[in-house]
Amino acid sequence: DIQMTQSPSTLSASVGDRVTITCRASQSISRWLAWYQQKPGKAPKLLIYKASSLESGVPSRFSGSGSGTEFTLTISSLQPDDFATYYCQQYNSYFPTFGQGTKVEIK
Amino acid sequence: QLQLQESGPGLVKPSETLSLTCTVSGGSISSGGYYWGWIRQPPGKGLEWIGNIYYSGSTYSNPSLKSRVTISVDTSKNQFSLNLTSVTAADTAVFYCARFSSGTGDFDYWGQGTLVTVSS
Numbered sequence: 001d002i003q004m005t006q007s008p009s010t011l012s013a014s015v016g017d018r019v020t021i022t023c024r025a026s027q028s029i030s031r032w033l034a035w036y037q038q039k040p041g042k043a044p045k046l047l048i049y050k051a052s053s054l055e056s057g058v059p060s061r062f063s064g065s066g067s068g069t070e071f072t073l074t075i076s077s078l079q080p081d082d083f084a085t086y087y088c089q090q091y092n093s094y095f096p097t098f099g100q101g102t103k104v105e106i107k
Numbered sequence: 108q109l110q111l112q113e114s115g116p117g118l119v120k121p122s123e124t125l126s127l128t129c130t131v132s133g134g135s136i137s138s139g140g141y142y143w144g145w146i147r148q149p150p151g152k153g154l155e156w157i158g159n160i161y162y163s164g165s166t167y168s169n170p171s172l173k174s175r176v177t178i179s180v181d182t183s184k185n186q187f188s189l190n191l192t193s194v195t196a197a198d199t200a201v202f203y204c205a206r207f208s209s210g211t212g213d214f215d216y217w218g219q220g221t222l223v224t225v226s227s
Contacts, residue, residue, distance in 0.1 A: 001170070034213035043203055043217035044154065050211050087154055091212030094167045096144075098154040 002026050004090055006099035012107040019075040021102045023088035028068045032091040035064055035073045038101075039084045047086075048073065078104070109134040111204050111218035118224050125191040125223055129204030136185045137162040142207040143187045144214060145178065147200040155200075159207050160187055194225045 003026040013019050023033065031051040036044035046055045048064035051071055061076045075082055083106055088099040115127035129143065136143060142159040149155075158168030160178045168176045177190040191198060201222050205214040 032212040034211075036214075043205075043220050044214070045217075046213055046215050049208075049213040049215075053211075055215070089154075089213065094159075095169070096156045096207075096212070096214075098156070100153045 001095055002029060002090055002092055002097055004088055004097055004099040006086075006088055006102050008102060009100065010103045010105060012105045013078050014107045015078055015080060017078045017107075019078050019082075019104060021073045021086055021088075021104075023066075023071045023073070023099050025069045025071075025090055027092075029090045029092045031067050033064070033066065033071045034089045034091070035062075036087045036089065037082075037084045038087065044087060075104075109206065109216045111206065111216055113202060113204050113218045113221040115221060115223070117222060118226065119194055120227050121195055121225055122193055125194050125198065125225070126188065127202055127204075127221065127223070128186050128188045129218060131185045131187075131206075136180065136187065137182050140208065140210055142209055143180065144205050144207045145189045146203045146205060146214070147198075148203070148220075149197075149200045157189065157191075157202075196225050199223065199225045 005024045007022050033051045035048040038044040047058050052064045063074045085101045085103045087101050110132045112130045119125045144159040145157040158178045160166045160180050166178050175192045180187040201220040203220045204218045206216040
């Protein structure tokens with residue numbers, strides 16, 4: 001199975017900061033990469049699919065990039081509603097796997 | 108708007124079978140191009156994919172759980188279900204059902220989740 005490694009595990013930032021989260025795959029997954037946001041007690045919410053496509057209704061301050069084994073999620077200007085945990089997820093060979101998560105905290 | 112809702116017991120005894128059902132509303136489970144999946148999240152931990160099913164009944168599941176997992180679909184009720192056998196405390200988790208888009212490789216609609224505790 002393909003392992004997904006996110007960094008950092010925790011990130012402290014302030015409102016207005018530019019934030020970048022990295023996700024690395026243990027082997028090439030082309031662009032089969034999605035990003036989710038999860039708030040406490042809630043289900044994950046899809047933000048980005050196919051590495052860089054913005055899900056409908058998601059603010060444009062969220063963007064994704066990358067291909068192969070290295071991917072990034074960027075929040076251009078962190079808003080109060082963005083403090084949450086973010087997960088990447090790959091899809092390859094009928095076996096989706098998730099990264100371990102990155103918690104974005106208030107600095 | 109598509110909605111998914113998990114239902115089932117919140118408490119299961121060790122060695123017994125965990126059974127959950129996901130009811131889909133606002134759309135048909137028989138829509139082509141989509142699988143229907145189960146994902147779990149132990150308290151305070153990350154997400155683990157359990158398995159997916161197509162409306163035709165075709166399934167695939169996480170190899171680490173495959174021997175204990177059965178996923179089935181009832182298109183007449185617009186529902187799909189999960190059975191996880193021989194549970195232990197390590198299976199305590201919030202269980203989510205979700206729609207999986209095979210064209211884009213992501214879970215785009217999720218249920219709210221249901222906590223299942225394994226304890227005697």
